[in-house]
Amino acid sequence: MGKVYNWQLGREMAYPFEEAHPKRQVAWVFDTNKCIACQTCTIACKMTWTSGRGQEYMFWNNVETKPYGSYPTAWDLAVLEKIGPGRWEQGVYRGRTIFEAADGQAERIAGVLPKDEDWAHPNLGEDEITGGTMPRGAHIDRLPHPVWFFYLPRICNHCTYPACLAACPRQAIYKREEDGVVLIDQSRCRGYRECVKACPYGKPMFRPNHETSEKCVGCYPKLEKGLQTQCVEQCIGKIRGQGFVSDPRGKIREDHPIDYLVHVRKVALPLYPQFGTGPNVYYIPPIHVPPPYLHQMFGPGVEHAIETYRNARQDETLAGLLQLFGSSPEIMDRFEVKDGVARAWDQQGIQVAEVPLVEPPQMRPAYDEKRKVYRLDVT
Amino acid sequence: MRTTSRWSRGRAPRTAALAGLAALACLAGSAAAEPQGLRVVYRADGLPAGPDDARWQELPQTQVELSPQIIVPPKGGGGVASLSLRAAHDGERIAFLLAWRDPTPNREVGVASFRDAAALGFPALASATAPSPFMGDADHPVNIWQWSAELEAEARGEGSFATRYPHTPGVWYFPQDASVTRQVRAWRGVAPVMEFVAHGYGTLRPRPVRNVLASGRWADGTWKVVMRRALETGDPEDAVFRPSEPQNLIAAVWEGSAGDVNGRKSVTLTWIPVQLDSTVVADGDR
Ligand code: SF4
Ligand code: SF4
Numbered sequence: 155m156g157k158v159y160n161w162q163l164g165r166e167m168a169y170p171f172e173e174a175h176p177k178r179q180v181a182w183v184f185d186t187n188k189c190i191a192c193q194t195c196t197i198a199c200k201m202t203w204t205s206g207r208g209q210e211y212m213f214w215n216n217v218e219t220k221p222y223g224s225y226p227t228a229w230d231l232a233v234l235e236k237i238g239p240g241r242w243e244q245g246v247y248r249g250r251t252i253f254e255a256a257d258g259q260a261e262r263i264a265g266v267l268p269k270d271e272d273w274a275h276p277n278l279g280e281d282e283i284t285g286g287t288m289p290r291g292a293h294i295d296r297l298p299h300p301v302w303f304f305y306l307p308r309i310c311n312h313c314t315y316p317a318c319l320a321a322c323p324r325q326a327i328y329k330r331e332e333d334g335v336v337l338i339d340q341s342r343c344r345g346y347r348e349c350v351k352a353c354p355y356g357k358p359m360f361r362p363n364h365e366t367s368e369k370c371v372g373c374y375p376k377l378e379k380g381l382q383t384q385c386v387e388q389c390i391g392k393i394r395g396q397g398f399v400s401d402p403r404g405k406i407r408e409d410h411p412i413d414y415l416v417h418v419r420k421v422a423l424p425l426y427p428q429f430g431t432g433p434n435v436y437y438i439p440p441i442h443v444p445p446p447y448l449h450q451m452f453g454p455g456v457e458h459a460i461e462t463y464r465n466a467r468q469d470e471t472l473a474g475l476l477q478l479f480g481s482s483p484e485i486m487d488r489f490e491v492k493d494g495v496a497r498a499w500d501q502q503g504i505q506v507a508e509v510p511l512v513e514p515p516q517m518r519p520a521y522d523e524k525r526k527v528y529r530l531d532v533t
Numbered sequence: 534m535r536t537t538s539r540w541s542r543g544r545a546p547r548t549a550a551l552a553g554l555a556a557l558a559c560l561a562g563s564a565a566a567e568p569q570g571l572r573v574v575y576r577a578d579g580l581p582a583g584p585d586d587a588r589w590q591e592l593p594q595t596q597v598e599l600s601p602q603i604i605v606p607p608k609g610g611g612g613v614a615s616l617s618l619r620a621a622h623d624g625e626r627i628a629f630l631l632a633w634r635d636p637t638p639n640r641e642v643g644v645a646s647f648r649d650a651a652a653l654g655f656p657a658l659a660s661a662t663a664p665s666p667f668m669g670d671a672d673h674p675v676n677i678w679q680w681s682a683e684l685e686a687e688a689r690g691e692g693s694f695a696t697r698y699p700h701t702p703g704v705w706y707f708p709q710d711a712s713v714t715r716q717v718r719a720w721r722g723v724a725p726v727m728e729f730v731a732h733g734y735g736t737l738r739p740r741p742v743r744n745v746l747a748s749g750r751w752a753d754g755t756w757k758v759v760m761r762r763a764l765e766t767g768d769p770e771d772a773v774f775r776p777s778e779p780q781n782l783i784a785a786v787w788e789g790s791a792g793d794v795n796g797r798k799s800v801t802l803t804w805i806p807v808q809l810d811s812t813v814v815a816d817g818d819r
Contacts, residue, residue: 206710208698211644260797262606269645270697323607323735323795340717344737345642346795348607360644363694364717 181399222279251430310370314432321352392480609797639789655772
């Protein structure tokens with residue numbers, strides 16, 4: 155076991171390999187407040203990558219309802235139970251990661267292998283509420299909501315310290331030097347399912363007719379062309395942004411969309427950082443959900459993130475940046491919000507997006523002369 | 534003394550075959566007295582065929598102890614404590630019969646279901662020193678033959694993929710998908726055995742060759758698997774077997790119902806010496 159520094163835990167942790175980082179690390183930010191679980195991302199991914207025989211059950215991208223939904227079934231509860239309870243002390247995680255909770259004998263990583271049926275219910279618990287009932291006519295007038303659920307869109311986290319990679323006895327899994335994308339080499343994979351068991355997010359999936367495991371490929375062919383991934387580009391809720399994230403021990407860029415949200419404003423948080431893999435999909439937590447639940451899921455930064463997000467209305471830069479989500483297929487490398495307009499540029503410095511913070515109102519006459527009808531909607 | 538060291542199978546004189554059987558009968562006792570080695574009996578009259586061929590019972594049996602694999606993670610196995618080996622050659626080909634107790638045949642590879650399997654390994658280079666018994670080392674490759682129950686079921690047209698993961702009517706696949714699957718499956722082949730070369734744990738590399746034939750059968754709580762190959766293939770990554778010369782083997786068994794796969798296996802911890810009978814039959818034996 156080596157020792158690596160995990161900034162999400164605020165400490166060093168055990169990992170089977172020495173610390174090594176790619177030139178750049180691909181990262182995503184998902185705004186859970188805007189997700190409507192339309193599953194367009196899920197289908198975009200499925201049509202692109204997993205429409206084959208033997209892949210029927212695979213959703214490299216899935217959207218589940220929390221707290222009751224999960225795909226594969228109970229993926230998170232199973233791992234939380236396995237690693238046991240932990241505490242956060244001043245931003246430092248005092249508890250065991252999946253690497254530290256492993257028995258060290260039979261396994262390197264405390265993992266749980268989901269069964270066939272665990273993959274069979276991607277919409278388990280969908281739209282199920284918790285916290286009480288909503289009788290007819292009831293309405294909620296405060297935050298957080300006493301009765302709630304929220305949608306959690308999930309893809310592979312292309313982790314900084316991937317558990318899948320560490321678990322593979324054949325070194326069939328690798329993290330790309332150029333962008334940190336984690337891939338399973340299909341020609342080396344022998345279908346042992348060690349990665350399926352080790353990944354605490356349930357993201358590698360076994361293809362029985364090929365006898366190999368497959369996982370989200372980070373849409374690397376698009377990435378190589380400077381384009382955002384399918385699940386980002388196709389998202390109709392415009393909840394997603396994709397780019398690269400810096401290691402906070404080095405230089406972070408205030409004008410970079412992902413760095414700004416993750417490191418500067420700390421409004422986007424890793425999912426279950428206590429697992430220890432250093433996931434690189436960052437979530438803006440849902441403001442209507444009671445923070446104790448969110449603490450367990452996103453760590454101790456939840457209150458700060460929610461407060462910052464709720465103040466976005468008075469915060470032109472943050473509001474402008476969030477407007478840029480879903481406004482360009484290209485990866486945005488630099489952004490600027492000035493005079494009520496948000497703009498973004500790609501890595502070549504070519505402008506790829508321009509969005510006003512407030513759309514100028516458009517008024518149309520109530521009567522449509524051409525079609526000789528009254529309009530229902532005039533703005 | 535005859536000096537012919539090698540007979541072709543078709544021309545093996547009847548008398549020699551009978552002499553071989555007689556020699557076998559008296560040597561069987563001595564092989565049993567030396568349980569750590571495996572004698573490969575010379576059968577000029579041909580090799581036993583499938584796992585059910587009664588002629589296997591005429592050959593001496595070597596029982597090898599198996600232990601859990603505890604060297605590299607994922608560690609595990611140990612569900613199968615011993616493996617019975619029998620072997621014969623006919624001057625051209627060598628055949629092994631592996632038999633072990635397993636109350637539950639597991640012929641399926643599903644998301645969380647694992648299959649039974651067994652493997653033999655031999656030093657790949659005809660070198661005097663045997664490499665590490667843990668699948669060799671950087672300079673000493675090991676040639677591995679692995680039979681598995683799911684490939685066996687598939688070869689017999691009894692694979693369970695289509696029933697366990699049925700094709701839902703109306704679900705349409707891209708036409709290219711089937712050809713990708715065919716490509717991926719091609720190197721696994723239709724034979725229930727795969728051949729590999731390894732340079733130590735974690736380095737197993739499948740080889741696109743079909744030199745070994747195998748067939749397995751489960752009955753009455755026992756798997757019996759036959760693996761057969763030419764004594765020499767001319768391939769530098771293949772083990773070489775020469776009459777009268779010693780060889781070595783390692784073995785592993787996977788118990789699917791215990792979740793055995795890759796490092797989770799029951800293994801031999803040392804090389805098992807293998808001695809091939811000479812094809813030379815002394816005049817006095819005739
Ligand atoms: S989310 Fe899972 S599959 Fe993806 S890199 Fe992390 S450990 Fe590997
Ligand atoms: S990044 Fe690409 S492969 Fe990964 S979940 Fe999104 S669409 Fe699928």
